[in-house]
Amino acid sequence: MLEAWQRIFPGEEVVGRELLARWSQPHRRYHTLDHLALMLAVIDEHAGLADDADAVxxxxxxHDAVYExxxxxxxxRSAALAVRNLEALGFSQARAEEVARLVRLTAGHAVAPGDRNGGLLADADLAILASGKxxxxxxxxxxxxxxxAVPDEVFRPGRAGILRKLADLPELYRVVPARAEWSARARANLAAEIRTLLGAP
Incomplete structure (x- = not known):
């Protein structure tokens, strides 16, 4: 994974290794290096759809460098970390702030029309929803x-509510060419998990 970081910052190890350590924290189960690797693969495959692929x-x-x-x-907090580190690595303030804007966008995946950078990042972050069963x-x-630590009687309805909000988005995916197919698979996965969480047949 360090090689992927160094394709953007050749030879830089300090910040790259700090980020790898963050993504490897023991309390993480989903927000791990595997999630980051999947996102980077989607972004690399569709880099031409962004206005600034390296910012994405x-x-x-x-985007999950700080994860509690x-x-x-x-x-x-992740956005602030990005600005501090990127400006120290020589990024302009404007470009560092664009990265921070994109990080904040992952809180709710609300992408404005024409936001190609935001669309690709959101698609990559939600790509797991369209995976096979x-x-x-x-x-x-x-x-x-x-x-x-959350008991089932609290987790299940809470998680179902989050999934419903995703399922109710007018567009789950914005820019990837296969967005129609991804959306169909994702909505089927979301519906199945909601049924399982709520004990529906």
């Missing part, structure tokens, strides 16, 4: 593990 890649690196399970400000089931199980 860096937003992926930083019950915190409400993970994205804001075995991968999706592993994702759902990993999320449950991250919230192991």
């Amino acid at each position: 890649r860096l937003a992926a690196w930083f 399970v019950f915190a409400q400000d993970n994205e804001e 075995p991968e999706y089931d592993r994702y759902a199980a990993a999320v449950r593990e991250e919230y192991a």
Whole structure:
């Protein structure tokens, strides 16, 4: 993974290794290096759809760099971390702020029309929803593990509500060419998990 970081910052190891350590924290079960790797793969495959593909890649690196399970400000703290580090690495303030904007966008995945950078980042972040059933089931199980301290009677309706908000988005995916196919698979996965969470047949 360090090689992926160094494709943007050749030879830079200090910040790259700090980010890898953050993504490898033991309390993480879904928000891990595997999630980051999937996002980067989607971004690399569709880099031509962004206005600044490296800004989107860096937003992926930083978007869950701060991740505390019950915190409400993970994205804001991750955005601030991005600005500090990127400006220290020579990024202009404007470009660092674009990365920070993208990091904040992952809090709710609200993408404005014409936001190509935001669209690609959101598509990459939500790509797991469109995976095959075995991968999706592993994702759902990993999320449950991250919230192991929450009892089932609280977790199940709470998680179902979050999934409903995603399912109710007018567009789950914005820019990837296969967005129609991804959306169909994702909505089927979301519906199946909601039924399981609520004990519906």
